[in-house]
Amino acid sequence: KDDITVAMQLEPPHLDPTSAAAQAIDSVVYSNIFEGLTRFMGDGAIVPGLAESWEISEDGKTYTFKLHDGVTFHDGTTMDGEDVKFSLDRARGEDSANAQKALFAGIADVTVVDPLTVQVTLSEPNGNFLFNLAWGDAVIVAPESIENIKTAPVGTGAFKFSNWVQGDRIDLERNAEYWGAQPALAKATIKFISDPTAAFAAVMAEDVDVFSGFPAPENLPQFDADPRFQVLVGSTEGETILSTNNKQPPFDNVKVRQALAHAIDRQAIIDGAMFGYGTPIGTHFAPHNPAYVDLTGNSAHDPEKAKALLAEAGFPDGFETTLHLPPPSYARRGGEIIAAQLAAVGIKAEITNVEWAQWLETVFRGKNFGLTIVSHTEPMDIGIYARPEYYFQYDNKAFQDLMASLNETTDPAMRTEMLQKAQTVISEDYVNGYLFQLANLGVAKADVQGLWVNAPTAAIDLTGVSWAN
Amino acid sequence: MSLLQIHSLSLSIHAFDVLKGVSLTIAPGEIVAVTGESGSGKSMTALAVMQLLPESTRITGSITLDGVDLLTQSEAQMCAVRGAAVGMIFQEPMTALNPVKTIGDQVMETILIHKALPKDQALARTIEVLDRVGLPTDRFPLSRFPHELSGGQRQRVVIAMAIALRPKLLIADEPTTALDVTTQAQILNLLKGLAKEYGMGLLMITHDLAVVADMADQITVMRHGEVIETGATQRLLRDMQHPYTRMLFEASNHQVTLPTVQDQTPLLTVQDVVRDYRLPRTKLFATPGHHRAVDHVSFTLNQGERLGLVGESGCGKSTLTRAILGLEPVQSGLIQMQGQSVFTGHSPNLAVRRDMQVVFQDPFGSFNPRHRVDRLITEPFHLLDTPPKGQERSDLIAETLLAVGLSASDATKYIHEFSGGQRQRIAIARALIIRPQLILFDEAVSALDVSVRAQILDLLVELCEAYNLTYLFISHDLSVVRTVTDRVLVMKSGQIVEQGETEQVFSNPQHPYTASLIAAAPQLPDLHALQSEHS
Amino acid sequence: MSRNLVLGGLLSSLVVLAALMSFVWTPFDYAAIDIPNKLKTPTGEHWLGTDHFGRDMMSMVMVGARTSLAVALVAVGIGMGLGVPLGLTAAARKGSWLDEVIMRGNDLVFAFPSLVIAILITAVFGAGAVNAIIAIGIFNIPVFARITRGAALSLWEREFILAARVAGKSSARISAEHILPNVMNLLIVQGTIQFSLGILAEAGLSYVGLGAQPPTPSWGRMLADAQTMVSFAPHLALIPGFAIILTVLGLNLMGDGLRDWLDPRLRVART
Amino acid sequence: MIRYSLKRLLSLVLSLAIASVVIFAVIEVAPGDPASFMLGVNAQEDTLAALRAELGLDVSKANRYLAWVTGMLSGDFGTSYTYRTPVAEMISDRLWVSLPLALFALALSTLIAFPAGIYAAARRGKAGDMAVMGATQLGVAIPNFWFAMMLVLIFAINLRWFGAGGFAGWDDGLWVGLHSLTLPAIALALPQAAILARVMRSALLDILGEDFMRTARAKGLSRRQALWRHGVRNAMIPVLTIIGLQFSFLLAGSIIIEQVFYLPGLGRLVFQAISSRDLIVVESVVMLLVFAVITVNFLVDLAYALVDPRLRSRT
């Protein structure tokens, strides 16, 4: 058997990973259709992609990439230095629609040395540069096929785009000209099933072989108990937090924020909302990262202490606030539990369920909220705490300086030390309520192998997937 | 040998006895009329013959048709009898036909359902019977739908359906009540002719004694589900045995004597009144057509005078009434009450309106079922500047109720607690209570049983004596108009074609239309003459 | 009184009773989360078991009845409050431009896909009970306007209306005094039917997350929450499902029964 | 007849014009910006502005309305903000699912409702009537999403007679496509069938009380013959109205059912488009649905005339 049907929850709006934020795009195209100079592996490691190797200059400002020879796009054109320059210039250009334009902000110049060599010059040294190039937003595209990229993507990957039935599925087929190892699968269908019940039914009825990002954790024990299926539980880069508007009274008072932190029972939320899947966190950092420090002790569940802190802050009878909940079930379910836990210490949080569009407008851009629950899925994003205009509006000069020096540091040991310091600062400032690291949940037929367990980036990498017999 | 023999037929619905020991016979070619007041069980007797009774009906006795007891027949056997051996015609021609099937199909269905004839012959027979009832196919193609025919024509179609298979017995339940006098005369003639021609027995149900006397060979009088008298027409008319029969016939021909009028000053003047109804546009951008319901009508009504208005259905009588009441604007002409216009600008002139009241035809529909009698009859108080209150009001209510022959205690009852005749008394009370100068009676006695009608007519005379009433009495019933009016207007297609002293007009009509109207109206024979002749 | 009326009345009053009762007493606090005790099947303590947060289902169903009834009732109220006067006006001014405008307006509202508009309304103004009421209420207006107009038109033909006009009463006054009381029966019957439709609509909106917001329980949301758990905790879906079905069934039966009872024409069977 | 049709056509056009204004106004006040939805939390201001310009969101609302309406008149529904494909194309793709589903459900509902309604009317008051009416009461009371859940549980997961959802497309033949629409069509059809059966029954009972039915019986037709030959066609008028309403409902109202069975239909398209603020898609689909309802009503009115000759001759 060499074909597979994979389901995921959300349908991508289009298939250009370089001009939209939707993770669903990356899930479909990352590594399957498009590749970048570097790439993520399933364990989070950064490895060479289209770039065979690279050299970094002494001052850390110039990167010279050596490209793989004989790489062609699906339309038959060759992939060379000009395509790399085109892709990077397009992403950082004036009228770029790249959702992660900031990733390319440090690039001063891109020069094609010869067809297989490209030199990228940065204005400042950047320890994260290779990591940045691994993002889906940094994949290499060709000027010849850029016009129709949104509906007919042409990349260099192991699979070619073949068909898209909007609202239903996308079909991929094996790229016989692939420069790397040929994938085991000849055909792959990616189906979109947004409703959790439908997702359960589709897997149970064996309509799909794999469900990546299964939306209903409560159903996993059933699949686990069923010999037909395997359940894959891994980690994601998503720190799920109770975001707090640090500028809005009373949350501008650190005592209030601390009270909030102690009012919350993380384990109850993980058990109630996620049916046990998820790792408690005490700061904004992924637990699987070597630099992670366990700071959950700073905010242990202690309603009495929370009440005392509230009284100290001048709210002995609590106060009222709002709790905006975006659509994912971690937020909707978690929100109900948190509202009940806050009510126990006297904080009355009025729940408002919002859609993403509304969340972005009201909460994220309008900063018109008290509390909200959201999972920050970008990898290594502690840097957002250094941006005072960011929606939770944490403004700490010392932390901002720390981040600035981190960016310039390339020494691994020093970076680790600085990252740990940063974790401690935000944890002790109780900037947000830190809940748990979102688990990556997948279900597959028992004899499917080679699927990513963790999700260092949103991707359903099919290149290594095969059937056991 | 009798064709149909009903023997001591009793029938009850939900433990309510509708028929009690009804017996009746019809010989071939004979016309038997069943008559009696509303609710006496005439229709039930007919339906029992057809075995088309409501559910949960219990029935005893026997109905023998040509020696077969219909009550013992199975439903399937009855289906074979209905339409083939017995045909039936109902009262309401407007609804008795299926609106979505052509008349040809509906007539032919009778033939085909009984598999009496093959299809082509059935068609020929259909054309033949339609022709026989006066609907020749060249003018009335088989593809016509019922709504494309007038009421009288529809009734002919129903008759054609009923006689298509030449049944031995034809039952007609009030076949002409809904029709105009002229049409009625034609239909009755048709039925009479058919009975003779085909040798059919005709069971004719009607409450109109003039029709009965004119048509029937035999008369059966029913009351409260019982046959109280039966016999050959001439004999029964001559020596009625039962007082009820006598009362019925007297009431049908009830005559009253109006008090004479002294005053002759004009009260209401109608000058050149025209009332057009706009017809729906026939083409999108064409100017819409008009239907002229009242066409240059002029007349004067004097103080204390009792004026009649007669004419066939649809000639514009009610439209004229509404115009006089100022309920609708007129297109041209002037209606004045003692010199004041009834309609000023865009709204009725309330000052004039309080001098006019009206009594309508339908004793059931002219009252709000949710109000009590006192509230119902005081509704016109709305027209007064200072309506009476408290004691004054209840005194006035009591006085008016007494005047129309009811009692003061009826004021607290609801309308459904009264009979049709009593309701019409209440309607008159409502018209009377503000002592208007003029009362309009629009078909005020047409829906009433003859005995009740006689009482209401008597009441009118009493009221004329007591209150010196002036009224306009509108009716299609010539005999009634003749007795309760001093002067009469004859209306045809919106125009007044003749007017004059009532007796004058009736005994010596000038206009041919008036003459045809009078000729078509069935007349009760002069009973006194008949009876005295015998004795 | 028919069997329908009795059965429907009993079912409906049971639901109303449960809703009223919830104001003074529920077995547990309906919002009290107790994760360790989640997904319990019915026991002596929790009569109808607990949900995925360990909340008492019995209490939630009782308070949910309150939500459903309130939303549907107010929505029908809006529909009647606006639709009936519109229908009366249209009938009183039959054939005029006003009549035309009202009727065309009705047609237009009818032409909009109600669920889509309800979703839009809640997207625009935010999810919540009040907006659900408005969304459901809007679509009730033309229903009542049409029914009222239809019935009023035939009443305007009746002679007692003519009598009232002869008494010089204005059409507004006639509408209030004579027409309205006589269409009341019809409105009551339609009201119960719209009421039951309102309950279904509220359930549907809550099911897609646009009805009353948590922690206020609502049957539709309980169903939505339960749907992924049907396979291992069927009571979570069965209980609110039955609550909806019984309520709607009760109201419909009552509507049918009322119709038979209030409309004497239908009581006597004709051949 | 022609005049009648023309007049109806005129009011149809007017209704559509008003509907377009209402739709545009309602949808445009919805909070949420399509550009920021697409670019997510890390988007920079200049990127957002660039995208807005690309989408044509930077011109005034009045101009956008005009562009939308004039575009629609020439068959151009614009380009979806999120999908970046022509809206007309998306809609026609989705119609290939929604329209067959609606027709399938309508056919099912009619096939169930007609016999049930006629049977119940013929046995008025008897056990058969009670049973049918009881079933329809239940059918009306059961929320269809709950019913759909149960269907999936039983027929897809336990019995595995049908897929749990999704649409197989028409490429593999009519049968395959219909098979994948069967469960959703049943879920949609049963509640509608319950309503239709009730309407059918009561319309027939009304007709049974008419004088011409008595005339038919007097001609010698049996109860059953009278019902079929004279009753059913006359009862079609109220039934047609309901069928018209149901068709529009099925076309638009299957959002939830499409969700449960993850069908790529119109309903789900609107639902997604609303949440991603793909305003132009929402506007166009809603407009299309309104158009469909108005047209269906128009057709139903014309169908009346076919059934009822009285309307035919009303010039």
Ligand SMILES: Nc1ncnc2c1ncn2[C@@H]1O[C@H](COP(=O)(O)OP(=O)(O)OP(=O)(O)O)[C@@H](O)[C@H]1O
């Ligand atoms: N379906 C029915 N159920 C119960 N009672 C009925 C039914 N139909 C008629 N009746 C009663 O049977 C009695 C006789 O009715 P029938 O119709 O035979 O009177 P009728 O003499 O034809 O009167 P009319 O001249 O008004 O037609 C009446 O008292 C009536 O109330």
Ligand SMILES: Nc1ncnc2c1ncn2[C@@H]1O[C@H](COP(=O)(O)OP(=O)(O)OP(=O)(O)O)[C@@H](O)[C@H]1O
């Ligand atoms: N509202 C209306 N619109 C159009 N035509 C009307 C209207 N009312 C009455 N007509 C027509 O005007 C004519 C006169 O009607 P009207 O009711 O005055 O007749 P009528 O003499 O009172 O008849 P009947 O004896 O049947 O009551 C009829 O041809 C009728 O069809």
Ligand SMILES: [Mg+2]
């Ligand atoms: Mg009778």
Ligand SMILES: [Mg+2]
């Ligand atoms: Mg008249």
